[in-house]
Amino acid sequence: MKGWSRPLLAIAGLLLLWQIVVTGLSVPEYILPAPVAVLARLYTDASLLWNHALVTLAEMLMALVLGVALGLVTALCLLSSTRLRIWLLPLLLLTQAMPLFALAPLLMLWLGYGMASKVVAAVLMVFFPVTNGFYDGLRHTNRDWLDLASTLNARPWATLLLVRCPAALPSLASGLRTAVVFVPIGAVAGEWVGSSAGLGYLMMQANARVWVDLLFAALFLLALCTVVLYYLTDWWLRRLIAWHKPS
């Protein structure tokens, strides 16, 4: 079987089982809608769902760009000086120790009802895995390469740019993969607290009106966005670090 056929088959099987359970046990629609009902919603409310998905997707992409940039800079700062590391590391841990769901209302209070508060919430999810992955990679550069660079009379910044950074890419890549999976959590949590658009907003509205099929449809779109984003990132990273052969 090809790489794609197995997961597709598994999903199809799951949907079939779901349909059988719902029809067989006649579960009421407001508890668990049948997959067919969800599919019908996806079709009839396509433009509504798509518009809200675009908002969430925009938040996610903005958060990824900002969070990755912030993560890269933070990791370089951590590497650059021991003194900075002593001050910075507890602060970094503090941002992660506080649950996002507690921070989200504050972010809304400070940054308003619009996109900014959602993007910042998602950035909080993204930048830590990126920082962690990149810093870990930078710290564990192969000793032999650094020795070699030193005997070649390399400038420190050249060693950083041409040896340490590329050597840290595999580790950064695993951080990035984690970040891509986490980013919807931030965006949706931000939207739940208060918003006027986005899949999170749509889910809250649908839930309040017991339109459970719409809720599932929104959830499906969110999952689809995440999966597509993940595979795109993975594909790009694989090409970027094709030289990396894990031992």
Place this chain on the structure above:
Amino acid sequence: MLDIHLQAASLAYGERCIFDKLDLSLPGGHWTCMLGSSGVGKTTLIRMLAGLMTASDTVRYQGQVSCCDGKPLQGRCAWMAQQDSLLPWCSVLDNVLLGERLRPGRLWRTRSALAEQRDRAMILLRELGLADLAERLPHQLSGGQRQRVALARTLMEDRPVVLMDEPFAALDVITRLRLQDMAARMLEGRTVLLITHDPLEALRLGHQVLELRGRPACLAPPLVPPGLPPRPLDNPRLLALQGQLLAQLREDSIHNEQGLDSNCRPDKRGTDA
């Protein structure tokens, strides 16, 4: 040709003294091969010469490196380790040109100067039989090819002194012999220190063969094999010497395991150089 002297070299890990007040001379333009059992301090010695030692709480070392022309050795020796240390994301050619890329001033160099470096690298690759592989990545090469690229990178630096720490240890016998011949030919006229576990390699390549032994380790008087390197393998004198050296190394390793070491007194030790 540059004579190198290492004087009063000492090394201790915590309270354990590895060697103390050791003197080592590398005659200019000659190959010096150093043998010794594992853990005797060979690698540390060569790292001290290469300026790669860093002070720490557990390692104390000192020693004076001097060259016959009175200038520092730092920046004038090329380094080749057991691992080829090729950057896996760089092509063979880029790996050979690594020194050029890492050193300051590349941005200000003219296009023709860069092309000249490239041409020189290609000539070296051709001489080592790697010209067709110039655009490959290291993971697409065999172990012997990789170590040849490392040799090309070392030669590209064109330094008067070459320090090699077991550069051929990971290769199979035939590949090792071929690389020994190549290295002997291409590094002729340079001052070379080669660390090895293989007595035959030392006897084939060395103008003089040293053995580091005991604890604290000291250098046995240099052995000068007959003839000029690279010596042919079928020389009976060479094989007899190999037998002697192997017996000696075996005895040393047994001594080391039995812990016949006399610890240096801590008050005798200096701190970091």
